[in-house]
Amino acid sequence: MSHVEWQGQAKFTIDGKEVVGYKGETILEVARREGINIPTLCYHEALEPYAVCRLCLVEVTVGKRTRLVTSCIYEVAPGIEVKTSTERVTRNRKAVLELLLARAPDAPVIRKLAAEYGIEKSRYPLIKNDNCILCGLCVRACREIVGADAIGFIDRGTERRVGPPIERQSERCIGCGTCVYICPTAAISLKDVSKSMPGVHKHPYDYEAPECSICGEMNLESESKAGER
Amino acid sequence: MGQPKGLVSENAYTILNEVEEKRVSLIAALQKIQARYRYLPETAMRQVAARLRVPVSQVYHVATFYSAFSLKPKGRHIVNVCLGTACHVKGAGLILDRFKRELKVDEGDTTEDGQFTLQAVRCIGCCSIAPAVMIDTETHGYVRQDKVADIIKRYRESKEK
Numbered sequence A: 001m002s003h004v005e006w007q008g009q010a011k012f013t014i015d016g017k018e019v020v021g022y023k024g025e026t027i028l029e030v031a032r033r034e035g036i037n038i039p040t041l042c043y044h045e046a047l048e049p050y051a052v053c054r055l056c057l058v059e060v061t062v063g064k065r066t067r068l069v070t071s072c073i074y075e076v077a078p079g080i081e082v083k084t085s086t087e088r089v090t091r092n093r094k095a096v097l098e099l100l101l102a103r104a105p106d107a108p109v110i111r112k113l114a115a116e117y118g119i120e121k122s123r124y125p126l127i128k129n130d131n132c133i134l135c136g137l138c139v140r141a142c143r144e145i146v147g148a149d150a151i152g153f154i155d156r157g158t159e160r161r162v163g164p165p166i167e168r169q170s171e172r173c174i175g176c177g178t179c180v181y182i183c184p185t186a187a188i189s190l191k192d193v194s195k196s197m198p199g200v201h202k203h204p205y206d207y208e209a210p211e212c213s214i215c216g217e218m219n220l221e222s223e224s225k226a227g228e229r
Numbered sequence B: 001m002g003q004p005k006g007l008v009s010e011n012a013y014t015i016l017n018e019v020e021e022k023r024v025s026l027i028a029a030l031q032k033i034q035a036r037y038r039y040l041p042e043t044a045m046r047q048v049a050a051r052l053r054v055p056v057s058q059v060y061h062v063a064t065f066y067s068a069f070s071l072k073p074k075g076r077h078i079v080n081v082c083l084g085t086a087c088h089v090k091g092a093g094l095i096l097d098r099f100k101r102e103l104k105v106d107e108g109d110t111t112e113d114g115q116f117t118l119q120a121v122r123c124i125g126c127c128s129i130a131p132a133v134m135i136d137t138e139t140h141g142y143v144r145q146d147k148v149a150d151i152i153k154r155y156r157e158s159k160e161k
Ligand code: SF4
Pocket: A131, A132, A133, A134, A135, A136, A137, A138, A139, A162, A179, A182, A183, A184, A185, A186, A187, A188
C-alpha cells in the first residue's frame, strides 16, 4: 500500500464512477452516499464499525496491488480503485453467506441475502441454530448508545455468544430494548417478567416490565416484590 | 507462566489496591487474581471491574476468552500433556490416558483433592524431547507410561509450590 500523506478530499473510483471522499471516511460511507449498494450486516451508521460479518468485502487496487478489504473500515485515499462486484468479490461473499446460513438458517435477512447470491442451502453442517450471527450490534449499541454495557461477548470459538456478565441478569440493563431493535436476525427478544419496573423508572409500580432474553430479568422481580409490600 | 513468588501471601485487597493504584491493565489484573486463587472468583471479577472502571460485561468477556483464565478453581499443579505432532507420533495419547487413569480425572478437569488439573495442549515447543509433559513451569521429556505414576508422586509430595 502506498501511504501517501494527503489532506481534505480524495478523488477515487468505485466501479468506475468518479467519487469524492473525505479524510477518515470509509469506502462504505462514500458508496452509500453515492447510492452504490454494498451489503452489510454488522455495520450501523450510529456505531463504530466492527468488521466482523465480512459481507461488505470489496476489491481495492492501490497502485499495482489489488486485494479484498472490508469496506466498512477501509479508509479512502486518493486514486484508489474500488470494485464492488467482481467475480472474486462475489465468490467470497457467497462463502461468507454460506457460513452465515449454516449458523442462522432461519433468519430472514440471511436467507434473503443468500438467495440474492443464489444460495439456498449451506454446504456446512448446522452447529447450533440460535439465529445470532455474532455481529456485535447489540453489544456495541448497549455500550455506545445506551451506555449501559449490560451485555457482552462470552467465550471464544464456536462457544462464543452474547450475554450478560457472569451469565446472570445484568443489573445494568435498563430494559430499553435497543438490542432487540438493532438485532438484524431477531435473536434477542423482550419478555414481560413483572407487572412493574420500580428499579428502572422509580414510579408507582403499575406498568409492564420487559425481560430481555439475553440479559435476564433486569433485577426487577425481587425489587418489585419488596416494593409491593 | 509460573506463579509469581510472594503473591501467595497477598490477599485480595492487596492485589486490588495495587490494581487500582497502578491502573494495571485488565488482563494483568486478572492474571494476578488467577495466580493467587487459581481461578477468577465472581466477586474478584466484579471488584476488578469497579476498581478499573470497566464494565463487568467486558471483564467477563476477557475472562472467558483467554484459556489462561479459569472460572473454576484449578489444581495446585497444572499438568499439560503435549499432543502436538511430534509428541502425538511418540505416543502422547497413551501418556495422556495414563495421566487420566492415575489422576482419575478427564482432560480439562481437576482432581477432587484440588492437587492437579490435567490439560492437553498442542505443542509446547519441545518436540526434540517428545513426548513431553509440562507440569507447572517444569518440562518433562521422553515421558514413558510407566513413569507417570512416579512423576505425579513427586508433585504430590512437594508441598511448596
Ligand atoms: S444478538 Fe443479534 S445483534 Fe447481537 S450479536 Fe447476535 S445477531 Fe448481532
